[in-house]
Amino acid sequence: MRINMRSRSTLRWTSTTLAVITGAINFYYGNTFAGFYENLWYVMGGIYIFAAIVLAANVMPNFVQPTIFGYALFLLSLWAVGALLTGAGVDAVAFVDKGVEALLAVNMGLLIQKSRIQ
Amino acid sequence: MRTPSGRWSTGRLLIVVALVAVVGGALVGTAVGYGFHYEARQTRNIYLFNNGLDFNETTFGLPHDTFTPDHITVNKGDTVVLHYINIEDKPEKHNFSIGVPYNIDVDVAQGQTAEITFTANYAGIFLYYCKYHTPTMEGYLTVQG
Numbered sequence: 231m232r233i234n235m236r237s238r239s240t241l242r243w244t245s246t247t248l249a250v251i252t253g254a255i256n257f258y259y260g261n262t263f264a265g266f267y268e269n270l271w272y273v274m275g276g277i278y279i280f281a282a283i284v285l286a287a288n289v290m291p292n293f294v295q296p297t298i299f300g301y302a303l304f305l306l307s308l309w310a311v312g313a314l315l316t317g318a319g320v321d322a323v324a325f326v327d328k329g330v331e332a333l334l335a336v337n338m339g340l341l342i343q344k345s346r347i348q
Numbered sequence: 349m350r351t352p353s354g355r356w357s358t359g360r361l362l363i364v365v366a367l368v369a370v371v372g373g374a375l376v377g378t379a380v381g382y383g384f385h386y387e388a389r390q391t392r393n394i395y396l397f398n399n400g401l402d403f404n405e406t407t408f409g410l411p412h413d414t415f416t417p418d419h420i421t422v423n424k425g426d427t428v429v430l431h432y433i434n435i436e437d438k439p440e441k442h443n444f445s446i447g448v449p450y451n452i453d454v455d456v457a458q459g460q461t462a463e464i465t466f467t468a469n470y471a472g473i474f475l476y477y478c479k480y481h482t483p484t485m486e487g488y489l490t491v492q493g
Contacts, residue, residue: 296361296362299362299365299366299369300365300366300368300369301369302369303365303366303369303370303373304369304370304372304373304376305373306370306373307369307370307371307373307374307377308373308374308377308380309373309377310373310374310377311373311374311377311378311381312377312380312381314377314381315377315378315380315381315382316380316381317388318388339362342358342361342362343358343362346355346358346361
């Protein structure tokens with residue numbers, strides 16, 4: 231039980247860190263690369279920073295954790311289809327961002343599993 | 349697939365959330381792809397020349413010089429490289445100026461080429477002009493974004 235608690239805490243803090251990193255990359259991307267869509271990147275980054283705060287505070291984990299998991303997958307899917315259709319967002323910064331986002335999604339999946347084990 | 353307490357199992361929860369998120373993302377991505385015409389920022393090489401209209405400057409009290417082209421359109425974030433060529437057949441100086449926020453002021457002597465590079469970071473419509481031949485030698489830079 232103690233091992234489970236510790237690993238859950240580790241996963242939560244790892245997820246928080248990943249959410250902060252990807253939020254910061256989104257801000258950076260909006261500021262330097264995005265052109266027409268910079269405001270959208272600020273919004274996406276802001277949501278990640280907010281998610282990181284809520285995750286760190288461990289508020290309503292049963293709702294917040296699946297929401298962040300879904301948000302990360304939603305943005306990954308949105309980016310992949312958008313990139314396929316428009317050719318936009320296929321640069322090194324976007325790849326790093328999406329890599330971190332994929333890690334976050336995996337991490338959140340594991341955290342949800344751990345959190346739901348009674 | 350529900351646990352005895354009535355909750356969804358973890359596996360089912362993850363699958364449902366993942367499916368909704370991926371399908372939702374794909375739908376929005378498709379809408380973005382077809383609904384918006386996004387162009388990644390790029391470097392735009394533009395060749396700019398002085399030109400002359402065929403009228404008597406003294407009669408009309410105006411310089412006969414103009415720009416070709418007199419309209420330039422770029423996207424916000426583009427790098428603009430202007431190759432400004434003075435094609436006068438007599439020794440006459442021309443100039444390319446834009447006011448704030450770009451603050452460009454470059455002279456070009458007869459037969460010379462000036463390369464003017466800047467990043468179009470500010471959206472709007474900006475007057476460019478030759479300070480020696482206003483008001484005829486003018487054009488508009490449109491930065492859309």
